[in-house]
Amino acid sequence: MKRIIGKEGIGMVLYRLKNQELVAVKEVMFSNEKELQCLIESNLEVLFNLKFVATEFVVDNFRLDTVAFDEETNSFVIIEYKMGKKFSVVDQGYAYLNSLLAHKGDFTLSYNEHYPANLKRVKDIDWSQTKILFIARDYTNYQYGAFNNPDLPIDLLVAKKYENGLFDVEFLKKTNFGQIRSIETNELNSVSKKGLSKEIMIYTEEKNRQIGNLDIQNLYDDLREIILGWDGNIQIKPVKLYNSFKLKRNIVDIHIQKNALKLWINLKAGELNDPENMARDVSQTGHWGNGDYEIILKDNQNIEYIASLIKQAWKHYR
Numbered sequence: 001m002k003r004i005i006g007k008e009g010i011g012m013v014l015y016r017l018k019n020q021e022l023v024a025v026k027e028v029m030f031s032n033e034k035e036l037q038c039l040i041e042s043n044l045e046v047l048f049n050l051k052f053v054a055t056e057f058v059v060d061n062f063r064l065d066t067v068a069f070d071e072e073t074n075s076f077v078i079i080e081y082k083m084g085k086k087f088s089v090v091d092q093g094y095a096y097l098n099s100l101l102a103h104k105g106d107f108t109l110s111y112n113e114h115y116p117a118n119l120k121r122v123k124d125i126d127w128s129q130t131k132i133l134f135i136a137r138d139y140t141n142y143q144y145g146a147f148n149n150p151d152l153p154i155d156l157l158v159a160k161k162y163e164n165g166l167f168d169v170e171f172l173k174k175t176n177f178g179q180i181r182s183i184e185t186n187e188l189n190s191v192s193k194k195g196l197s198k199e200i201m202i203y204t205e206e207k208n209r210q211i212g213n214l215d216i217q218n219l220y221d222d223l224r225e226i227i228l229g230w231d232g233n234i235q236i237k238p239v240k241l242y243n244s245f246k247l248k249r250n251i252v253d254i255h256i257q258k259n260a261l262k263l264w265i266n267l268k269a270g271e272l273n274d275p276e277n278m279a280r281d282v283s284q285t286g287h288w289g290n291g292d293y294e295i296i297l298k299d300n301q302n303i304e305y306i307a308s309l310i311k312q313a314w315k316h317y318r
Helices: 033-041 044-048 089-102 104-114 141-147 185-189 205-209 214-228 303-317
Strands: 002-006 009-013 015-018 021-024 051-059 062-070 075-082 131-136 154-162 166-171 235-238 243-246 250-256 261-265 293-297
Touching (some): 033 044, 033 051, 044 051, 044 062, 062 089, 062 104, 075 089, 089 141, 089 154, 141 154, 205 214, 205 235, 205 243, 214 250, 214 261, 214 303, 250 303
Parallel strands (some): 075 131, 131 154
Antiparallel strands (some): 002 009, 015 021, 051 062, 062 075, 235 243, 243 250, 250 261, 261 293
């Protein structure tokens, strides 16, 4: 996959290998927004590990395309689909998020209509981690710049359909806010949480990282570099309690403490080959992260070995 940033926005090109030669795969346009919406809603768990809650959900004067639930963060996710480029990711995102928080009971009721056995109550849900996803074929540089702020609970995804039944959806990664300076720099840099409910809390990788002392921050950086070096598709998802390293599923969750890193490797009990017995089986113990194996890491003495344990989860989910 090749990412292209040009005057018209951000796009990607998919190739197939034919006799050691790369041949571009022809893109097939979605017939309309509804086609994309139906495809995503039918595959929410496969694509994003989300549970479907509602489609065309009406709240206030808005009609939300898709409402989903993230069991990892115990929070709702709004998904909006766009065929054109004339929309504001910030203004629309804030309006929808604020409406959701003003009608918590309606969203909780809708969830319980689909999953009554879970018995979710308003107070059981972490409203602070509510997010909105925009899914479109492409975005303008301005939209990308406005979204490129780690303090926004908004993600942009690019979705494209190709010949021979191929489909690709990709999260756009946020860089350090302020690095994109091609157009209207001052306006982009002024984007903040102003206008967004104070109930929404933004958890970023860096904020979680800074919980550790300097040695632990450096230890996290070292482990981070090793993990990201395996695969360019690994994403970091910061949540309230940890930073997740994931593909479609979490590979490892890292909770940063002042004097240690607490890791949960996302493999089931019995699946990890750990001859040094460094990982603790927590399958019968309450814990935060995903997976049945927990490791406490205080220095880099065994970092390569522990990375090899995490790598087993990466191989499992790639």
